[in-house]
Amino acid sequence: MEGxxxxxxxxxxxxxxIEVISRVPAILHTPLMSGxxxxxxxxxxxxxxxxxxxxxxxxxxxxxxAVFLAAGNVVGxxxxxxxxxxxxxxxxxxxxxx
Amino acid sequence: xxxxxxxxVPGAYFLAAVMFIYGLKAMGSPVxxxxxxxxxxxxxxxxxxxxxxxxxxxxxxxxxxxxxAIGSLAAWWTGKRVAMTDMxxxxxxxxxxxxxxxxxxxxxxxxxxxxxxxxxxxxTIMAVAGGIIGAxxxxxxxxxxxxxxxxxxxxxxxAGQQFVNLIFFGATIAMGLMIIINGxxxxxxxxxxxxxxxxxxxxxxxxxxxxxxxxxxxxxxxxGLAVGFEGYVLQNPAMMIAGIVVGAAGTxxxxxxxxxxxxSLSNVLFAGFGKADEDGPAGEVSGEMKAIDATDAAxxxxxxxxxxxxxxxxxxxxxxxxxxxxxxxxxxxRGVKVMFAIHPVAGRMPGxxxxxxxxxxxxxxxxxxxxxINAQFxxxxxxxxxxxNDVVNPAARKDTSSPIYGxxxxxxxxxxxxxxxxxxxxxxxxxxxxxxxxxxxxxxLYGDAQKMAQALIAGVxxxx
Numbered sequence: 001m002e003g004x005x006x007x008x009x010x011x012x013x014x015x016x017x018i019e020v021i022s023r024v025p026a027i028l029h030t031p032l033m034s035g036x037x038x039x040x041x042x043x044x045x046x047x048x049x050x051x052x053x054x055x056x057x058x059x060x061x062x063x064x065x066a067v068f069l070a071a072g073n074v075v076g077x078x079x080x081x082x083x084x085x086x087x088x089x090x091x092x093x094x095x096x097x098x
Numbered sequence: 099x100x101x102x103x104x105x106x107v108p109g110a111y112f113l114a115a116v117m118f119i120y121g122l123k124a125m126g127s128p129v130x131x132x133x134x135x136x137x138x139x140x141x142x143x144x145x146x147x148x149x150x151x152x153x154x155x156x157x158x159x160x161x162x163x164x165x166x167a168i169g170s171l172a173a174w175w176t177g178k179r180v181a182m183t184d185m186x187x188x189x190x191x192x193x194x195x196x197x198x199x200x201x202x203x204x205x206x207x208x209x210x211x212x213x214x215x216x217x218x219x220x221x222t223i224m225a226v227a228g229g230i231i232g233a234x235x236x237x238x239x240x241x242x243x244x245x246x247x248x249x250x251x252x253x254x255x256x257a258g259q260q261f262v263n264l265i266f267f268g269a270t271i272a273m274g275l276m277i278i279i280n281g282x283x284x285x286x287x288x289x290x291x292x293x294x295x296x297x298x299x300x301x302x303x304x305x306x307x308x309x310x311x312x313x314x315x316x317x318x319x320x321x322g323l324a325v326g327f328e329g330y331v332l333q334n335p336a337m338m339i340a341g342i343v344v345g346a347a348g349t350x351x352x353x354x355x356x357x358x359x360x361x362s363l364s365n366v367l368f369a370g371f372g373k374a375d376e377d378g379p380a381g382e383v384s385g386e387m388k389a390i391d392a393t394d395a396a397x398x399x400x401x402x403x404x405x406x407x408x409x410x411x412x413x414x415x416x417x418x419x420x421x422x423x424x425x426x427x428x429x430x431x432r433g434v435k436v437m438f439a440i441h442p443v444a445g446r447m448p449g450x451x452x453x454x455x456x457x458x459x460x461x462x463x464x465x466x467x468x469x470x471i472n473a474q475f476x477x478x479x480x481x482x483x484x485x486x487n488d489v490v491n492p493a494a495r496k497d498t499s500s501p502i503y504g505x506x507x508x509x510x511x512x513x514x515x516x517x518x519x520x521x522x523x524x525x526x527x528x529x530x531x532x533x534x535x536x537x538x539x540x541x542x543l544y545g546d547a548q549k550m551a552q553a554l555i556a557g558v559x560x561x562x
Contacts, residue, residue, distance in 0.1 A: 003220045006330050006338065009339060009342075010326065010338065013326070013342035013343045014342050014343075014346040015346070016119055016339075016346070017344065017345065017350070018346050018347065018349075020119065020123045020343070021122075021126070021346075021347040021350045021351055022350065023126075025127075025128070026354075026442050026449055027452035027453075028125065028126060028127075028131060028449060029355065029449040030185070030186070030189075030449035031125060031453070032122075032347075033189060033314070033318055033348070033351055034189050035121075035125045035134065035135055036318060036344040037189055037192060037193045037318050037321075038135070038142075039118050039121075039138055039142075039322075039344050040193075040321050040325045040340060041192075042114070042145060042325060042329075042337050042340040042341065043200050043321075043328065043337065043341070044146055044149075045146060045149045045334060045336065045337060046199075046200075046325070046328050046329065047199050047202065047203060048150070048152070048162055048166075049155055049332055049334070050203050050206045050207070050332070051161060051165065052149075052154065052157060052158055052162060053155060059206050059210065060158060060161060062202050062205050062209065064161050064164075064165045065199075065202050066198075066199045066202035066203050067165035067166060067169065068165040068168055069169065069195040069198040069202065070169070070195070070199035071165060071166045071168075071170045071173070072170070072172060072192060073173075073192050073193070074142055074170070075173040075174050076173030076174075076188065076192035077192045078135070078142070078177075079173065079174055079177030079178055080185060080192065082132075083177070083182075083185075084185065084453050085125075085131045086132065087457045
């Protein structure tokens with residue numbers, strides 16, 4: 001990819017990120033931080049590519065560490081966010097009933 | 099090679115990027131939030147599955163599956179088991195893992211350069227930048243985790259600390275530049291990573307626990323940035339977009355949190371709450387703390403017209419939210435109007451208390467923000483403070499020398515009576531003396547939050 005094209009992608013993605021997060025109620029700040037923490041778990045894809053194309057033993061070891069860490073980011077991020085948001089769901093339903 | 103793979107893989111990444119953004123957007127509203135994380139989860143699954151047939155992936159499948167299995171299981175097990183109160187440090191831990199992964203990717207890319215592989219300048223710069231940021235986010239997040247977990251009680255400071263930090267940070271940048279200009283060699287690469295890791299530790303160690311949420315949020319944004327940069331190195335638009343979106347969103351979130359505490363980001367990072375420790379207790383404290391027992395407190399609340407409950411980290415630690423809700427229901431039955439007041443940074447993170455109260459079943463419409471509730475205190479009979487400290491300290495309004503001066507607080511001292519449930523007589527998380535405890539209309543109810551809530555419930559019930 002050409003450098004300029006990448007710069008445009010970065011710029012547009014940055015504006016998207018700012019736009020998405022603004023005007024969010026304070027009660028969702030922690031779940032949102034957790035959710036965005038999950039989303040940068042996409043680093044797992046890169047870690048898999050790195051390990052899948054590793055040749056030397058050192059590359060394999062570091063690649064293995066990368067995949068292990070990234071998988072932790074993905075699964076941990078999801079579980080924690082899901083648990084937090086699960087509560088919002090149930091409390092919303094309770095409120096509907098009352 | 100599977101036919102059409104040149105279309106399937108980028109197509110799946112594109113779809114994942116769209117779903118990530120849409121999912122994050124959905125997480126911004128309580129109604130759609132759960133759908134949002136589900137959508138992002140599906141996107142992640144698609145992106146990961148398609149990577150197994152990525153054209154660049156041609157070996158080490160066994161290792162890959164083993165690493166994914168170990169990492170996932172460890173995270174799944176810890177994530178499911180952890181108490182709601184400990185969520186902030188878990189976010190820090192998982193975030194650190196992501197930063198570490200980004201740094202590891204940079205390491206392998208640079209190792210390949212040592213092995214004879216060629217990278218153009220822009221790619222090397224991106225790899226090095228992502229490596230620095232990822233490594234700092236990794237070690238910094240682990241320190242943040244250790245601090246919130248209570249493994250590092252002391253806030254470690256020494257004279258000239260800023261200077262030492264600057265040297266390590268500068269050395270990391272300098273070595274990064276040497277890698278970019280002269281190409282990496284094994285020794286330089288090792289030193290480069292080591293100094294970046296040490297820099298992350300040194301930056302985080304002096305920051306007090308009360309500021310940790312802001313710092314975790316910052317590292318979250320940094321990891322996003324590192325992931326975006328490594329996405330460029332690997333020519334992976336899904337990583338670039340998801341990484342930078344999180345980087346930008348995380349930066350915004352960090353600023354929102356810092357603003358809620360009336361502090362700037364640089365103030366959090368470079369000043370810390372340290373001044374208070376060095377200068378001794380800030381402000382003159384007059385009067386004494388007056389204790390009350392649970393039965394008297396229960397009577398006061400049972401015959402009140404309006405009660406405002408202010409939960410804080412102490413409620414979370416004592417797991418008292420369910421008991422508090424039980425108490426609330428009892429009081430409501432007696433015709434008492436009960437409201438919950440939540441400070442933007444109550445607990446360890448913005449929204450932390452809301453999550454806990456939601457867990458206990460407290461409906462949204464009983465929970466009020468700082469701006470909405472402060473006018474209510476003068477007409478309130480009893481303000482019940484449970485394990486909150488700095489966020490109700492009137493020193494923030496009155497004492498210009500206090501480190502928290504200027505921070506918006508809940509004006510519980512303006513209520514007719516104020517009852518504070520607190521474990522002991524010590525100062526709070528930030529180590530600042532709380533003037534509220536010495537006010538004439540304040541009574542202290544010493545004890546564990548859950549036990550005291552139980553005692554209040556028994557007290558109210560005995561009146562029936």
